[in-house]
Amino acid sequence: xxxxxxxxxxxxxxxxxxxLLRTLTRRRDFGEVSGRPGTTRHVExxxxxxxxxxxxxxxxxxxxxxxxxLLAALGPLRADMTPPQRIRAFLETRxxxxxxxxxxKVLRALLDVDAALFVIDCREPVVxxxxxxxxxxxSCGKPVLPVLNFVRDPLSRxxxxxxLLADFALHAQARFDAVAPFEGGQPQLYASLQALLPQRxxxxxxxxxxxxxxRADRHEAGLRLIADALLxxxxxxxxxxxxxxxxxxxxxxxxxxxxxxxxxRARRAVQSLLDVHAFAHDDAELALLPWLDGRWAADLxxxxxxxxxxxxxxxxxxxxxxxxxxxxxxxxxxxxGSAAAxxxxxxxxxxxxxGTLGRRVAEALQGREALSLEDAVVMVVxxxxxxxxxxxxxxxxxxxxxxxxxRAALPVERLQPLLRAVQPARxxxxxxxxxxxxxEAAQRALIAELRALG
Amino acid sequence: xxxxxxxxxxxxLLLTEAVKDLESATPLQDERAMRSAxxxxxxxxARIVQRxxxxxxDTGLDADAAWLRRALPSLGLAAVxxxxxxxxxxxxxxxxxGRRINALAALALLVLPNLAGIAAWALFAALxxxxxxxxxxxxxxxxxxxxxxxxRSARVAPxxxxxxxxxxxxxxxxxxxxxxxxxxxxLLAALGLAAVLSLSEYRLGFETTILSPQALHETARAIAxxxxxxxxxxxxxxxxxxxGASHALxxxxxxxxxxxxxxxxxxxxxxxxxxxxxxxxxxxxDTQDPYYRTLINRFEALAPTRVIDAEHAVSQARRDAMAAPxxxxxxxxxxxxxxxxxxxxxxxxxxxxxxxxxxxxxxERAALLQRLAAAPPxxxxxxxxxxxxPDRGTGRFLDGTRPVPTALLLLPAGLASAALxxxxxxxxxxxxxxxxxxxxxxEARRWSGHG
Numbered sequence: 001x002x003x004x005x006x007x008x009x010x011x012x013x014x015x016x017x018x019x020l021l022r023t024l025t026r027r028r029d030f031g032e033v034s035g036r037p038g039t040t041r042h043v044e045x046x047x048x049x050x051x052x053x054x055x056x057x058x059x060x061x062x063x064x065x066x067x068x069x070l071l072a073a074l075g076p077l078r079a080d081m082t083p084p085q086r087i088r089a090f091l092e093t094r095x096x097x098x099x100x101x102x103x104x105k106v107l108r109a110l111l112d113v114d115a116a117l118f119v120i121d122c123r124e125p126v127v128x129x130x131x132x133x134x135x136x137x138x139s140c141g142k143p144v145l146p147v148l149n150f151v152r153d154p155l156s157r158x159x160x161x162x163x164l165l166a167d168f169a170l171h172a173q174a175r176f177d178a179v180a181p182f183e184g185g186q187p188q189l190y191a192s193l194q195a196l197l198p199q200r201x202x203x204x205x206x207x208x209x210x211x212x213x214x215r216a217d218r219h220e221a222g223l224r225l226i227a228d229a230l231l232x233x234x235x236x237x238x239x240x241x242x243x244x245x246x247x248x249x250x251x252x253x254x255x256x257x258x259x260x261x262x263x264x265r266a267r268r269a270v271q272s273l274l275d276v277h278a279f280a281h282d283d284a285e286l287a288l289l290p291w292l293d294g295r296w297a298a299d300l301x302x303x304x305x306x307x308x309x310x311x312x313x314x315x316x317x318x319x320x321x322x323x324x325x326x327x328x329x330x331x332x333x334x335x336x337g338s339a340a341a342x343x344x345x346x347x348x349x350x351x352x353x354x355g356t357l358g359r360r361v362a363e364a365l366q367g368r369e370a371l372s373l374e375d376a377v378v379m380v381v382x383x384x385x386x387x388x389x390x391x392x393x394x395x396x397x398x399x400x401x402x403x404x405x406x407r408a409a410l411p412v413e414r415l416q417p418l419l420r421a422v423q424p425a426r427x428x429x430x431x432x433x434x435x436x437x438x439x440e441a442a443q444r445a446l447i448a449e450l451r452a453l454g
Numbered sequence: 455x456x457x458x459x460x461x462x463x464x465x466x467l468l469l470t471e472a473v474k475d476l477e478s479a480t481p482l483q484d485e486r487a488m489r490s491a492x493x494x495x496x497x498x499x500a501r502i503v504q505r506x507x508x509x510x511x512d513t514g515l516d517a518d519a520a521w522l523r524r525a526l527p528s529l530g531l532a533a534v535x536x537x538x539x540x541x542x543x544x545x546x547x548x549x550x551x552g553r554r555i556n557a558l559a560a561l562a563l564l565v566l567p568n569l570a571g572i573a574a575w576a577l578f579a580a581l582x583x584x585x586x587x588x589x590x591x592x593x594x595x596x597x598x599x600x601x602x603x604x605x606r607s608a609r610v611a612p613x614x615x616x617x618x619x620x621x622x623x624x625x626x627x628x629x630x631x632x633x634x635x636x637x638x639x640x641l642l643a644a645l646g647l648a649a650v651l652s653l654s655e656y657r658l659g660f661e662t663t664i665l666s667p668q669a670l671h672e673t674a675r676a677i678a679x680x681x682x683x684x685x686x687x688x689x690x691x692x693x694x695x696x697x698g699a700s701h702a703l704x705x706x707x708x709x710x711x712x713x714x715x716x717x718x719x720x721x722x723x724x725x726x727x728x729x730x731x732x733x734x735x736x737x738x739x740d741t742q743d744p745y746y747r748t749l750i751n752r753f754e755a756l757a758p759t760r761v762i763d764a765e766h767a768v769s770q771a772r773r774d775a776m777a778a779p780x781x782x783x784x785x786x787x788x789x790x791x792x793x794x795x796x797x798x799x800x801x802x803x804x805x806x807x808x809x810x811x812x813x814x815x816x817x818e819r820a821a822l823l824q825r826l827a828a829a830p831p832x833x834x835x836x837x838x839x840x841x842x843x844p845d846r847g848t849g850r851f852l853d854g855t856r857p858v859p860t861a862l863l864l865l866p867a868g869l870a871s872a873a874l875x876x877x878x879x880x881x882x883x884x885x886x887x888x889x890x891x892x893x894x895x896x897e898a899r900r901w902s903g904h905g
Contacts, residue, residue, distance in 0.1 A: 012842075012845070013845045013846070014845075026754070027754070027755065027757075030759060042761050042762070043761070043762040044759050044760065044761050044762065045759060045760045045762055046757070046759040046760075047757065049496065049757065051460075051497055051498075052495060052496030052497030052498065052500070053496065059762065063845070065845040065846025065847055065849075066845070066846040066847035066849075066850055067847070068814055068815060068816050068819070068847055069816065069846075069847060069850055071816065072816040102846070109762070121841075123841060124839075124841060124842050125792070125793025125794065125795075125796075125839060125842065126793075127791045127792075127793065127813055127814055127842070128791070128813040128814040128815045128818075129791060129814050129845075129847055155841075217741050217742045217747065218747060220742040221742050221743060221744040221747040222744070224742070224743070224744055225744045272744055272748070275744070275747075275748040275751065276744050276747045276748060276751070277751075278751035278754070278755070435612065435616070437619070
């Protein structure tokens with residue numbers, strides 16, 4: 001690979017240049033996104049590296065804040081000049097170092113690169129300054145790909161912008177949403193760039209392939225994490241001795257600790273998911289707050305949540321330990337007792353073998369009791385982790401909005417196959433911690449089910 | 455475009471996996487390791503491995519892994535020793551009592567278990583998944599947790615087993631050991647036979663009571679075909695018991711042991727070694743693993759960005775000297791770069807001495823500034839679109855309106871309050887704190903003296 005393909009990101013102040021770059025490079029710390037115009041005051045470059053080599057080099061530029069003034073300062077196009085020559089001539093003048101210092105930086109960057117992404121906030125009204133801006137950019141002699149940002153906003157004036165761009169011969173356009181990227185937005189952007197830069201097709205194809213692989217790898221890693229968390233939760237089991245089982249106070253303590261353990265595991269899973277998707281999990285991140293402060297799991301043991309999930313799951317599921325037992329709020333979401341343990345065993349005996357059954361019968365005979373999580377809780381956790389995973393997969397790295405808890409989730413009943421795949425964990429309390437080949441096999445099966453959910 | 459994942463040695467990957475296990479409990483302090491990894495390679499997988507190597511050296515994992523590596527050859531030695539023992543047992547059972555040997559039965563005794571063993575191994579190697587190797591691996595893990603070597607192996611053995619399993623190296627390594635054992639056994643058995651038959655006299659023949667001697671004879675000939683092709687002395691005599699026949703059959707037995715016992719095992723040993731070598735030359739890091747994904751993200755966040763065209767001290771825009779305001783007492787209302795559908799507030803329009811809308815073209819601006827300079831109003835209210843401003847164009851126009859007391863009204867009302875703090879920050883930064891900004895038309899009216 002030779003020199004990286006240089007791409008300038010230009011546009012009017014606040015159109016979302018830095019946001020677009022954050023999303024394209026998945027660097028949430030790049031530049032500084034804010035509502036304040038002209039935040040970027042210098043040209044800053046960032047590389048997109050494939051296998052350690054820079055394939056693309058993006059240049060973030062300051063906004064063209066006064067295109068009207070700039071166009072006037074460029075002066076008329078003389079007959080002996082091409083438009084780029086006029087720009088070069090302007091860059092030699094004093095005005096370009098004083099009044100138009102910031103604009104000159106953009107122009108210099110434009111003359112140096114292979115192509116430019118022209119970011120447009122299409123919520124903006126099409127007024128004179130933007131016509132000047134398009135005219136200046138189109139006259140730099142470089143392939144310019146207009147990127148229509150915020151196309152999904154209700155205020156979007158996409159049609160007017162498209163028409164204006166077409167008037168300046170910018171017919172190839174990409175639609176994008178830096179904050180809420182939609183499926184296919186990024187591939188389309190690169191496809192449009194390929195059309196503009198046929199001689200650099202190889203590197204652009206390579207980039208598109210790399211990004212797709214990365215997306216797939218992140219998706220798979222997320223599913224592995226979720227499967228791991230679900231197996232651990234399903235396996236989680238505390239056996240109470242005869243003394244503990246007969247003392248209400250001791251029992252309550254153990255139940256409390258058990259719940260805390262469940263919540264902590266769920267929280268760890270959320271943090272790992274954020275890590276996999278390269279989202280920070282500091283407390284300052286408002287958007288993710290419900291996921292960070294545990295609010296997403298606050299109602300996990302709420303009888304209502306569980307009754308709802310339980311009813312949806314109940315039919316046809318091999319739930320031995322009845323949801324009905326959860327009527328007792330103190331034990332909501334948990335199954336406790338020899339009877340419950342035995343019931344669960346008979347429900348899952350076919351898949352678990354009789355060794356386990358024997359162990360549980362022995363536990364029951366000895367007056368011991370086993371505490372474990374109900375299926376409904378495990379499935380509610382599954383549902384919410386899947387929501388978060390899906391939300392993070394499509395979330396732009398410039399997004400400031402919340403990842404909603406109520407975002408369209410798969411209905412619990414569709415998670416039925418997961419429930420079956422988690423069952424083997426019920427028979428192996430040791431799966432809550434360590435690895436083993438059988439656990440790995442169960443995890444692979446569970447991942448396959450997760451993948452099938454789409 | 456196919457991607458060639460970078461390849462690492464088994465030793466490096468073992469340490470990387472072992473560090474991963476170590477960090478699954480608590481993440482290690484890794485600033486130094488991260489830095490050295492970034493310095494060592496631009497390539498992400500190589501960085502992860504380099505980071506792990508640094509951490510392994512810090513935590514003593516590398517010593518454990520080196521110990522494991524040294525322990526492995528002793529497994530090979532054990533296989534050889536077992537082979538020697540096996541050979542001794544087989545030869546002894548063949549030559550144990552009496553001086554008469556049924557050559558065909560002896561060869562069958564020697565070779566049939568071998569062929570059965572090979573068939574079993576082939577089945578085992580062809581099995582999809584991890585069945586047999588997993589069981590053996592677990593036996594090894596169980597042993598690793600118990601013996602006196604427990605302290606050293608505890609931190610690296612699980613990683614090693616997982617790695618062998620995931621890379622599908624285990625069946626071939628175990629197969630290699632197995633074939634080594636048997637090849638040694640058969641070579642030694644052949645050698646033992648040769649030694650015993652050289653130094654003592656045995657009578658070899660084909661003995662049968664109910665089978666046809668002719669069939670036995672032909673079977674022996676068929677068996678002799680392959681050794682003969684390989685140039686070994688395996689001639690089957692025509693006639694029955696003579697000293698010469700015993701001599702020939704002795705060689706037949708030794709050749710048979712070599713060709714049907716040692717040879718297939720040697721070939722399979724070579725096959726296993728070849729496959730194991732190929733597989734270990736293709737060992738790559740699993741970039742779909744959540745732990746490695748997280749590390750990749752951390753390394754990417756470290757990639758530097760470069761500032762190309764740094765900001766110089768902001769050049770103070772030269773301000774147009776303007777005539778001091780005359781004693782005019784009236785409000786001028788200017789709609790600046792408004793979208794076509796936006797309307798100037800009617801109440802303000804009624805208050806204003808004059809009002810004008812400009813789209814923002816250069817000549818429009820110049821004309822307006824000229825008008826303001828020629829007959830300065832008492833106050834100027836600039837109506838701007840909240841979403842598109844502030845920007846330098848508006849700022850430059852504001853500079854031009856000095857010294858007329860100027861304020862801004864943002865439209866539309868729904869977006870104005872969000873833009874308000876942005877504008878205030880911007881004006882403060884530009885040294886124009888004297889310019890007031892309003893989101894409400896009524897407030898602007900009060901400022902203009904009409905409210």
